[in-house]
Amino acid sequence: MIRLRALLFVAALLPCSFAAAAPGKAAIASAHKLATEAGFDVLAAGGNAFDAAVAVSAALSVVEPQSSGIGGGAFFLVHRAKDGKQVLVDARETAPAATDAKAYLDANGELDRDKSVNGGLAAGIPGEPAALVWVAQHYGRLPLKQSLAPAIRLARDGFAPDARSLMRIGQRKDVIARDAGASALFLPGGEVPGAGWVLKNPDLARTLELIAERGHKGFYEGEFAEKLVAGVKKAGGNWSREDLAAYAVREREPIVFQYRGHKVVTAPPPSSGGIALAEMLNILQGYDLTRLDRVERTHLVVEAMRRAYRDRAEYLGDPDFVKMPVAELTSPLYAAGLRASIHPKKATPSDSLPGYMAPVQGTDTTHFSIIDADGNLAAVTQTVNLPFGAAVVVPGTGFVLNNEMDDFALKAGAPNAYGLVGADANAPRPGHRPLSSMTPTFVIGPERTLVIGTPGGSRIITMVLEGILAWFDGDAPQQLVDNKRFHHQYLPDVISTEKDAFTPAERKALQAMGHVLSEGEQPWGFMNAVDWNRKTGELRGGSDSRGVSGTALVR
Template sequence: MRSRSPRAVSLLTAVAAVAALTAATGSPAESPHTPSPPSPPSRSPVAIGDGGAVSSVDPEASAVGIDVLRRGGNAVDAAVATAAALGVTEPYSAGLGGGGYFVHYDAGSGKVTTIDGRERAPLSADEDLFLEDGAPLPFDDAVTSGLSVGTPGTPATWEAALDAWGTVSLRQALRPAERLARRGFTVDENFRGQTAQNEDRFRDFPASAELFLPDGELPEVGSTLRNPDLARTYRMLGRQGGDAFYRGVLARDVVRTVRKPPVDPDADREVRPGDLRAADLRAYDTKFQAPTRIDYRGLDVYGMAPSSSGGTTVGEALNILERYDMGAAERTDSLHRYIEASRIAFADRGRWLGDPAHEDVPTRGLLSQRFADARGCLISDDKALTSPLAPGDPRDPGDPQSCGGKGEAAPLTYEGESTTHLTVADKWGDVVAYTLTIEQTGGSGITVPDRGFLLNNELTDFSFAPADPGVPDPNLPGPGKRPRSSMSPTIVLEDGEAVLALGSPGGSTIITTVLQTLVNHLDRGMRLDAAIAAPRASQRNTERTQLEPGLWDSPVRARLEALGHRFTLSSRIGAATGVQRLPDGRWLAGAEEERLGGGSARVVHPTAYPTARPGSPY
């Protein structure tokens, strides 16, 4: 435990940290020439050492965060700087045009606090947002449109986090990313592949084509992609603060782009305008709120409360699993119970989760052990459940032996798999788990002209129409409403001290990725990097469970099929990052080995560690 809180850092120390960060990053005025980018930092799925840790999907972004920590910044400073860098190098997953959820642990007070920075629907939106002539729009038409763009929450989240817990200004936190955008980054195979997925859409928007299709072509692997427009946008935001985005010229440009999408006149695509207005940006606010919390085997597991469904769904599933000795179970039994707990929790998620500002969300009931026991008794040791499974009622769980559900199952809404997650710990023991997104890979496909960032398509996370008049749906659009999310940034405490934090991209598979990684680590004893690398299964109250190749090709699949489970092959589920506090006080940063090309785990002062990972994958 540290002896002081970063928020209590003396003015002299804070000024010194700002000065050091400024010296490290420079500014356009100090560096009139744009040098070629140096070789990108190497990727590593694991790092162990002292002084703090950063884990993200990108080596440039993780290097930015580590440099902030090395120069005296705290976990929040590093998290915002890392997120801004991801807006440069991972623009199809995150950036100023999106939103997310920020979970913060303060070691000085032992308190976990969250920021809901989710996008909001326009104040003019209603349940018919995605209906034309009484029928839902085709999904792809809704995605690439102004209709899908929610009021971004990312700039407000960064400013709110720094104001509450940071030791540097927004301007200082953005400066490394500003410099990175100006000098550029090296295109890898994953970036080129994601660009190719979006090529047809990008060509229909001149600003997107100019930025992401240099000279009209896909960027070559090994080439340098620069974004001077984003560098200027970051510089403006740093100087003027959030008002520049929500009330100033950036607000004007965002509104104009949504209301009259700048489509190439030769494009055949019909791009519907949205109804986002200046009043929507002025009215936007982040929400500081208490996290979800459950006790799991004597540990405190904190997650994100609604409007995210992550904390409640992960929490309910863990509560269901509490009755089993998952560590001692044979791996077929362990996977069977994990799959069933997830199936049940998703059935309840579909019925009850929405924006609590607009819906009556029974968060406490969903997280109660009584409700978990009433739902968990559905699980049989020798036979799989079938989906769609009816939801339970957390307001009236009933007899734990009744094992019943009530009403019809809600359908699983589609969520884009883009998104990104970063995890940071500092030398004082503070921790941040932050998941941010623009929804689809490439968001709406619409770049704000001259500003260098894509707009989200987050409103497609709403249900487009009620599935059935008799099935209540808390996730229909509404004025100023936040769409339901699956983002699940999670922090685990033991005796008041953070010992684990993690999260993942992946749409609704975020929840199952976080849940399975927790089970692997907390129950099956895998070190965090091994828990992340293990092959995954994802059951979300659907007829079939997704399996990655490592499980699909394993004998365990046949044994699970003998119980009645049905499977479909998925090449990849999620892409987690996290940090683990080791018993000797060092930090382990963990990231993916292969998924999305591998992640980037770094620590400030690396120390030697065994290459063998405790715990073996399924």
């Protein structure tokens, strides 16, 4: 703990407020044009980046129900320009008091995947509604009612879901059909809707109005909470009114470290992203990546990924309950030792690294990035985990419940839906928050600032890493979010890649080093990034072209 306090003290000495003039304009990049526009509507009404973040977050809950929503959780990473305050608002879901890991096992004692990802038992207590209220009250300028107005209008008047949303409904049709509330909302006439279908969600509009009028109590207490608990129990879950009433966001000190003369500010536990990002960049800081060819560089990046994900599996969990060696894992000295174990020409088999201790541990997440005219920054990643979460909609509420219980290590060593393993540090216990890969991040240099993040399940952290490295190489936000991607997560011991991420010659050279490659057909993630040249005042944004409706605007 002494070493952690020392690390935070050193981080506090680093420059965190901007000496340069504010940009005068704002930049927002999100996964949907309607959400980006909602953010600008609130800015035009006199709001700041944090009011806009509330508006964008709530609008995405309406127009991207497959990815996130008020039935899920979020991390809001904020930088307040006037005093340099930087904090992570942790709105991760929590496990109900009645949580019992054995409930997720089958008769043979093996993990029952259906129970962990589908139905009421898969859902943790949502945190996003609490975050909307907290961010508006503590960092915004406008009343919550004003910031939620665009989302309420979208829910009531309706919108045409894009092709990506319709595809996800098709993928989850069988599970959605199990639940009366979900099927009534997303399967009109019992079928997957076609292009041009207009989704109107008056129940969600009323739920958002309740939050706007009554704040935290509107969701977590009273008649609405009673309705939620009854609906979850009917769907096989184990929530109680006490679980909802006890929910609170946590403000946490971000992970802060230096890379190539820039300060990186990123998510702390219960996100594993910031620690893993620090570990990987600290390892890579010992190499001049610009002087290496693509194969040599990829090899070193993969070896850094391998080691960071190994430590993720062993050490990380809910910081309110688990003691973690944060200072050690983010230390340059620790990274130097890991770097020394990397052979420059040969892959390190994952099974040759020390195994995780036993015991000691969404693809459809969404992310948006904001810089406002005052220089405030917001990087927000939010999720219901898998597409449409648990595929449960409590009648009268209008939103899907998350399936974040699968992010716990429900059985030590058993991989979750993303193939990640864990042990006791991430075991499911009442009130605990499951380990996350969400990695909203700021990179702040002498003249430039980057705000970045992405969905992508276990690949989130490595995508953010690759985006940051590309930015240092000179890529603009649109280019870095569109680049082809690769990923390694310790186990399985495979470099997974997007299609055509490497040339045949590069694949052959990596295989000769001992790497195993697996090329997929589907693209990954949906990155959204904005940057600001504080010397020239230029703002730029990029929204991943892998999406259908993503929009980055500067105004």
